[in-house]
Amino acid sequence: MIKKIYFQSIFFSFLFFKEAFAAESGGMPQLNPEFWISQIFWLILTFGIMYIVLSKFILPKISNNLESRKSQILENIEAAEKKRQDSEAKLKEFDEIILKSKNEAKTIFNQTREKALKDISLKKEVLDKQIDDEINKAEKEIDVLRVSAPNKINKIAIETSSELLEKLIGSGVNSSSISAIVDDLSKRNGDKYYGN
Amino acid sequence: MAANPMSQFDVYRIGPEIKVGAFDISFTNASLFMIISSVSILLIFSMGSKRNSVLPNKLQLLAELSYTFVAKMISDTAGSKAKPYFAFIFSLFMFVLFCNMFGMIPYTFTVTSHIIVTFILAAFIFIGVTIIGFIKHGFGYLKLFVPSGVPAVLLPLIVVIEIISYLSRPISLSVRLFANMMAGHTMMKVFGGFVISLGLVGGWLPLSFSVALTGLEILVAFLQAYVFAILTCIYLNDALNLHH
Numbered sequence: 001m002i003k004k005i006y007f008q009s010i011f012f013s014f015l016f017f018k019e020a021f022a023a024e025s026g027g028m029p030q031l032n033p034e035f036w037i038s039q040i041f042w043l044i045l046t047f048g049i050m051y052i053v054l055s056k057f058i059l060p061k062i063s064n065n066l067e068s069r070k071s072q073i074l075e076n077i078e079a080a081e082k083k084r085q086d087s088e089a090k091l092k093e094f095d096e097i098i099l100k101s102k103n104e105a106k107t108i109f110n111q112t113r114e115k116a117l118k119d120i121s122l123k124k125e126v127l128d129k130q131i132d133d134e135i136n137k138a139e140k141e142i143d144v145l146r147v148s149a150p151n152k153i154n155k156i157a158i159e160t161s162s163e164l165l166e167k168l169i170g171s172g173v174n175s176s177s178i179s180a181i182v183d184d185l186s187k188r189n190g191d192k193y194y195g196n
Numbered sequence: 197m198a199a200n201p202m203s204q205f206d207v208y209r210i211g212p213e214i215k216v217g218a219f220d221i222s223f224t225n226a227s228l229f230m231i232i233s234s235v236s237i238l239l240i241f242s243m244g245s246k247r248n249s250v251l252p253n254k255l256q257l258l259a260e261l262s263y264t265f266v267a268k269m270i271s272d273t274a275g276s277k278a279k280p281y282f283a284f285i286f287s288l289f290m291f292v293l294f295c296n297m298f299g300m301i302p303y304t305f306t307v308t309s310h311i312i313v314t315f316i317l318a319a320f321i322f323i324g325v326t327i328i329g330f331i332k333h334g335f336g337y338l339k340l341f342v343p344s345g346v347p348a349v350l351l352p353l354i355v356v357i358e359i360i361s362y363l364s365r366p367i368s369l370s371v372r373l374f375a376n377m378m379a380g381h382t383m384m385k386v387f388g389g390f391v392i393s394l395g396l397v398g399g400w401l402p403l404s405f406s407v408a409l410t411g412l413e414i415l416v417a418f419l420q421a422y423v424f425a426i427l428t429c430i431y432l433n434d435a436l437n438l439h440h
Contacts, residue, residue, distance in 0.1 A: 029206045030309070035220070037220055040312065042227035047317075050238060050287055053238055054283060057242070059282070062259055
């Protein structure tokens, strides 16, 4: 009920307004030609001045600003790209230097090793020679000793046996007969003692 | 008087009557708002282009966004050949937009709600576009009225229709803007009148309508300026790039 009254009142007020307008207005002011010339004149004047100022002074400036910003950004990007390339090249150089020095170190190491090995082998050879010499010397000495040893032993054996015989028998024995026996024995057992 | 929704469109003299010969070019409220719109456009864009920093401030951003917006609109609809007419279309768009927007402030006058103003703009565009078309293509511009791929029987009819549609361009362009502005402002005034007449009891409903209409009208104010500018671009495109 309240709603109905509400909408009815709106409707009636609209009707009332329409009558009021119809009574008051003499049509659209837009169609009254009284100020047409004035409007045309002021439109051309204001719009023309605005157009001239905008096109001659303001718009070129804005376009300039936009262009310069664009070019600046592009320049910055270019510079950054150049820097990046530079740093990449530097990095490559650095890598190369490291590789080179590594190789150098390797060759130096190899060279030193070879040298050391050569030295070692040379020294070894010398030492070997020395050792061989010593061995030969010792062998010669041994040979000399080996040759002289039976004689000495025989001598000792003759002396000992003559002394023993003296003690046992009490009188001196002919040393030449004893030496003959010892020689004979030693000749017989020579192979046994020396193995040759 | 104030209750009449059409009284907001009244033009009245401000200051003395100025006559040049038989013509009355007195300064009126319409002239005042034309000047206000132009001066605000010039102020905003001159301040927006004064300093050139890589990181723009608000006004500079506004100016540059408007510039790129209009530039993109023109290049999208009329191609790169329309570049010399950029300044004109930019001024046109801004002028119509500012006049529409200033009209949205209560107790102001809407310049574009007058048929004579929109018609002069549209007629200027029409004549200019036609001249450009004839300069660019000579009498070949008349091929605009003869679409290709139409059967010979229909051709006389089509040509007549094309000519009528071409000649009605300034009328449709001007009436579209004028009617939109006038209708919107009249409607707002009517609903505002309802708020007063229905008082505290019934005034809330038209008030809410009024609020919604204000938003709608601001949208329409922008949209009509955009439509006006983009139609100009399309007409220019017809003159610059003859497709038929």
